[in-house]
Amino acid sequence: MYRFLLSRQWVTITLVALLLVPTMIWLGFWQMDRHDERAARNQLVTDALAADPVPVERLASPGHAVTRAERYRTVTATGRFETDDEVVVRRRTNADDEVGFHVLTPFVLADGAVLLVNRGWIPADGPSQTAFPDIPAPPRGEITIRGRLMPDETTEASGIKDLKGLPDRQIMLVNSELEAERLGARVLGGYVAQTAPEAEGGTPQQLANPGKENAALNYAYAVQWWLFAAAVPVGWVVLVRRENRERTGAAKTPDAEQAEPAAV
Incomplete structure (x- = not known):
């Protein structure tokens, strides 16, 4: 039923999917590292200004x-x-x-x-x-x-x-x-x-207090990348099943010449 997965097109699709999943997971952890760095910098600013x-x-x-x-x-x-x-x-x-x-x-x-x-x-x-x-x-x-x-x-x-x-x-x-x-x-x-x-x-205009970086944005990006990583295998399965249904349906449908009755 699934021999089409050995075709060049589907081997390529599968390899791309296998590469995307770990890449997106890594990008999620990278964004979490950015979140932690920004949160730490924000805490340093808060502590310094409060001292x-x-x-x-x-x-x-x-x-x-x-x-x-x-x-x-x-x-x-x-x-x-x-x-x-x-x-x-x-x-x-x-x-x-x-x-x-x-x-x-x-x-x-x-x-x-x-x-x-x-x-x-x-x-x-x-x-x-x-x-x-x-x-x-x-x-x-x-x-x-x-x-x-x-x-x-x-x-x-x-x-x-x-x-x-x-x-x-x-x-x-x-x-x-x-x-x-x-x-x-x-x-x-x-x-x-x-x-x-x-x-x-x-005058001169004295400089404003330092602003804080938006660390929550990096957290949201991390979750987004992990959701993308989870969606890739789900999407791959959906595509495989759709391809299989189309191929199965085409195999069961007789061609036009067989479907028409023979001339008398």
């Missing part, structure tokens, strides 16, 4: 690479802003996806070390972004700031190219090693996205 503020010197030092557990931790620092060495970071967007700059200002601590502070976003003065923008000045004198600790930006991690030949006082990446060379100073690893005190008039 009590600590002095930045407890987590950062010159040459130190900010770890995943330290990222987004709220830190405090006491010192003064040094606006003469202030730079802007090109091609950064705000919550409305408007392109502008991030303002990066050195913050000199009591021991002379420098903390890089991202004071927030400002719009570009023109479409070319070649002119240095007007930047509202930070508070003068010694102050205490608060912000989220962030790791150095690299091309590998961000995908942003570190372009050369930029206009004066403009950079592409916030990187403590590069800034230490430019400033000729001891610069703490990473940087701080300032959250307090708030800028007068809301």
